[in-house]
Every structure is written in C-alpha cells, then in structure tokens.
Amino acid sequence: MDTPESTKMTTTATGCANGSMTNCGSKRNAGVSVGFPISMMVTGVVGNSLALILVYISYRKKENRRKRSFLLFIGSLALTDLFGQLLTSPVVIAVYLADLDWYTIDTSGKLCPFFGVCMTTFGLCALFLASAMAVERATAITNPHWYSNHMKTSMTRHSLAVIWALGFLFALLPIVGIGEYTKQWPGTWCFISTGRSDAPGNVFFAITFAVLGIFSLLVTLSCNVMTIRGLILRCKTKTGASQSTKQWERLTTETVIQLLGIMCVLIVCWSPLLVLLLRMIYSQVSSNDCNSTYIKANNMESKVLDLDCDFFLTAIRLASLNQILDPWVYLLLREILLRKFCIMANAVSNCSIEDHKETQTALYALNKQNQGGNNNCKSQTD
Template sequence: MSPWQQRPPNGSAAGGPGPRGNGTGRAAERGSAASAAIPLTMMLTGIVGNALAMLLVSRSYRAKGSRRKRSFLLCIGSLALTDMLGQLLTSPVVISVYLSGRPWAAMDPSGRLCDFFGFSMTVFGLCPLLIASAMAAERALAIRAPHWYASHMSPRAAERGLLAIWAAGLAFALLPLAGLGRYALQWPGTWCFISAAGGSAFAAAFAALGLLSLVVTGACNLATIEALVARCRAKARAAQPGSRWGRIATETLLQLLGIMCVLSACWSPLLITMLRRVSEQAAGPCRGDARRWEPHEEWHKEWHKECDLSLTAVRLASLNQILDPWVYLLLRRILLRRFCQAASAVSKCSNAEDRDRAITLSHQIRRTTA
C-alpha cells in the first residue's frame, strides 16, 4: 500500500493529458521522477526491513531455546511476509502510473487494474491487522494460561490459524466480485481502494473489522503486561534469578507494544475516516469520478482539504508495512538493553540489588522473631 503521490500525473487533477511542450514536458518528467523517488525509497526500505525481519525470525526459529516462542515467531514472520507482498504488488503500480505521465483511465480502460489494486490494498491491509491480533492473543495465552497453552498450542496450530487469517482476508477482498461493494479510483487518481460512497456496507465492514482488531490487540497486550509485571514482582520477592525469563519476556513485550502502537497510529485515521464517510452516506468528492477533480476554484475551496486529509490517512496506513519490521528489528537488539535496565528498576525484575535487599530483610526478620 503506497499511494505516496502528491498530485495526479502531469498536474492534471482530472487525469487528462497536460500540455507537453519542449520545456514543459521535460519539467514534468523531472517532477515525476523526483516524486516517484519517494514511493520507490519507501518500497525499498520496507522490502529490506521485511527481508531482514524474516531472516532473523528464521534463525531464531531454528535455535534450540526458541520452543516457547515458535508460534510467536511464526506470527512475526507471517506479518513480515504479508507486508512485503503487499508492497511488491501495489508500489510498482503506483510508481509506473506516476512515471508514465498518463491518467489511470488511459492505462486501465477496462478497470481491471483498479480492481486488482483495490483487492491488494484490502487483503494486505486487513491481514496485518488480524495477524497482529493473533500475535497479541497468542502471547496473552502463553503468559496468563501457560498450562492450557502448552497442551493446546503448537507451531502447527499457529500455521493453521495464519492460513485461516489469509483465507479470510482473501475471501473478504473478493466480495465485490459477488456484487457486495466495489473498488474505485481515489484522489489524486493514482490508486484504488474500497468505495465508501452511499453508505457502502463493504467499506463499513472493513473499517469495523480493522477497529475490532485494534481493540482486541490492545486488550490482549494490556492483559499480557499485567501478567508479566505480576510475575516479575513475584520472582523478585521469591529471590529467584529468572534473568533469562525476564529478558525474553521484556523483549516480547516490547515487540508487542511497538507493533500495537504502529498499528494504532497508522490505521486509526483511515478506519475512522471510512466510518465517517459511510455514516454520512454521501458520494463524496474523493472517489473515482474524474469530473469532480477539475481544478476549478469552487472544487478547490470546498473539497481539496478533505481529499488531502483522506490521502494523508491512507499514507499513514501504507507506512505500517514499512515500520512493522523495523519495530521488530530495533526492539530486538538496539533498545532492549537500555529499556531492560529501566524496566528492571521499576518492576524489580532481574535486579540483583533488590534481591539482595529482600534477602537481607528476611534474615533480619528471622533474627528479630527468634
């Protein structure tokens, strides 16, 4: 998902061919190349990050001490794979449309490319949200119900769950083929997505599923945080070492919180905007009607700001595919040691001084009672 262009090709908001004289044509080509460099850079950054994340996940999965985290690692790897596939299927289309200097209608007179683009945006937008919810639920069960988790959860069960998520995402994105909803060209004419015109139930369902996923992710992560803090304090009071357990728990918690924050910040604006448009039950100016994008003064005053806000919201959503793997990579190594020190001071987890004080205090109490 990468609709990163600021304006339609050739500066024509309606998508019509602009004047291409000698100087104007060269300037337009230079502008297109400069603008296309932004989505190209973002695409490469996302691909590199997701590839590195999958490589590290593969190495961790094969490690001897990773049995307890294999289901979680499968979810992380699946999230990275889904994000990378989404970028590979959508970013080249946007870049080629912009570099061609032609309107979308000229490149896609049948509308099939628009349907494919909207389908890809829907699948690779919904699946990461559902996978993040599955990751949060898996960790909550592993921490809060370890006995049930040990007897019922396995990498094979995680694989089946991930396959079910992908199948559900594909089935949902195919609903327009059955006449339930449709995909339409969006402002500024370089990408397609679900049409929210006329109170679309398809758009409302997508937004509702996305927001529900965010709520489930947040609730499960809060439950996991509560259980981890309680267990860390219990280990500190019992003077148990548990340094390895504390490190693994903190690393997992940081990764969950990081991915949850990225998901919420990137997807909430778009999902809320879609629900607002559906509730208004109006066609709106930002859907794929090229006549609404004519650069006359009335349109500019009334609708340009609203369409730019919607474009900003979908750009934030497209950042999710880029930031997800880097959250995993950075919180895995670079920031973990410093954060562990701060977390240990607060939660008394893996803190040698606090353990020594607890042991000394218990000895003093025993002498006093004796």
C-alpha cells in the same frame, strides 16, 4: 497495505476555477515525484526480507521450539507485508512514470479491481495477524498451562490459513458484485468506493471493512494490555537476586517496551484511516471527487471536501508506513535497540543504587560521629 504517495495541490481554488482543466491538472502534477513510492517499496522489502531471514534462522534452532507459534505469526506478517508491497508498489510507480494517467497502463480496466483486492486483502490480513499474535501472547502469559498443552504449531498453521482465506474471500466480494473498487485521488491507486455508487452492497462492503479493521485494533490493544499486566504481576511475584530472576526482569522490561511500541504504531498508522473511512461513507464522499474539487471555487462543500482529501492522503500514507514498521516493532528493534535501552536503564538504576548506598554510608558515619561526641560530653560532665 501499500499505497502511493501524492503531493498536495499547489494551486488555489480560485485559480483552478478561472483556468482550464488542463492548467489545473498540470499545476497539480507539477510537484509529483516517483522517488517516494520507490523509497517506500525498497525500505519495506529490505526490512521484511531481513525479518523473514531472522525468523527462519530462529525457527530452525532446537531451543526455540516453544516459540515456534509466535515465530510463525511474525514470519507470516512479514510475508504478508512483503507481498503487499511487491504486488502494489510497481503499479503505483508505473502510474507515476505515466504522469498519473492510470488508463495508460490499465487499458483493459482489470488492473483497478486487482489493485483493490490486493489493498483489501493485505490490509485486513495484517490487522488480523496482529490481533492473532496479541491473543497468542496474552494466552501464553495469563494461561501458560493451557498454552503449553494446546498451542501447537499445527494449530498456528490452521489459524494462519483461516486468516488469509477470510481476508482474500472478503476482498473478492466486489468482483462478484457486492461493493466496488474505484480509482482514488490523485489517480495512482484503487480502493473501496466510499461515495455514491450503483453497485449493490457497496455501503455494506465499505462499512464492514472499516468495522473489521477497528475491531482488530481493539482486540490487539486489549490483549496487549492484558499481557503487560500479566508480565508485571508475574515479575512482582519473583523475589530474590538470582540470575533467573534478573533475566526474567530484563525480558519483562523488553517485552513491555515492545508491546507499547506495537500499540503506538497500530494506533497512529491505522486509526486515522479507519475512522475517516466511516466518516466518508456516512457523508457519501469519495477521494475520487477531489479531482473536481478545485473547479468549484465558491462552493463551501468543495472546500470541506478538499480538507478531507488532504487528510485522507495523510491517513493512507500512515497506513502504508505500517508495512515498513511492522518488522521493526515486532522483531528487529527487539534484537537491537531494546537490549541497548535495557543496558542503559540498568546502568542508571545501578548508579542510583550506588548513590543511595553512599548516602546511607555517609549518614551512618555521621551518626556514629555524633554518638561519639555525645559520649565524650557525657563523660566530661560526670
């Protein structure tokens, strides 16, 4: 899910309260830079495009037929993140260039619902795809016979179609009158309304999005833990020093490290936003209220709202960062950094083994020397 970047307000509550709305707006917008959303878009497009190229090359290889289901999931995730950035980032950049005046580029009022649909669709689909990949990996490790007999590429394609359809249809609910998309602070993007709204079913729609996101996170984490456990158990059952055993141990190490990275990225990027959404829904607070926060100088509630707004921006930035990190944690880093890490780990392990052997040899020689000295003493006594 791609969102804009915003700078923190540089004025104080007292200053804005005593000044005019124009002065407050100019102070808030003084530090705004379009460089951040541009760099985020370029980085995400390059990473996801590279991931799509690698997936396509791997998918065409005959020896990777058994991995085609997983490759389809990775390619679909990269494609989802790529389209999410291409459809939303240009709008954000245009609003920044218009000095944060949304209505300059949205004279018809239809751009905000479009932006909200894109945000919701690509955000949910990314989470659903991560869960689907976690289930696929866990099934392949814990129940390999069923996986090899039933997990065909046709089943994977059907699953992908269902995920995209569900995400898109859910995002269309505000268009048909259930829920609402509103402009969010600092006015460069639109998302689900969490404040007081006259739209029917708005609370239901907002809560459902947050719950679905949290549920997807829990499924992904649970399945990844099952996969790690299954890999470690299978690795322990393989004994011996054969080449296949060493290769299995290496692949196990790489996969465990990758899964741990995926879990950390998902938790850090998504949990703050989803939890904060539930909190804002419960308190009926919207980030759009941040535009009037600093005018209420002596209102304690406005100060609390200000903290929520700052934290909400941080949560949105982290969720946006997930689109850039996805291709790296799922594919690119596995091919580059994980192998280097394993080489270093093996080198350290080999050094420890050699040190252990040298220590054992030295102790063995010392014991033989002591035994020889004891025998000499015994012969002299005799």
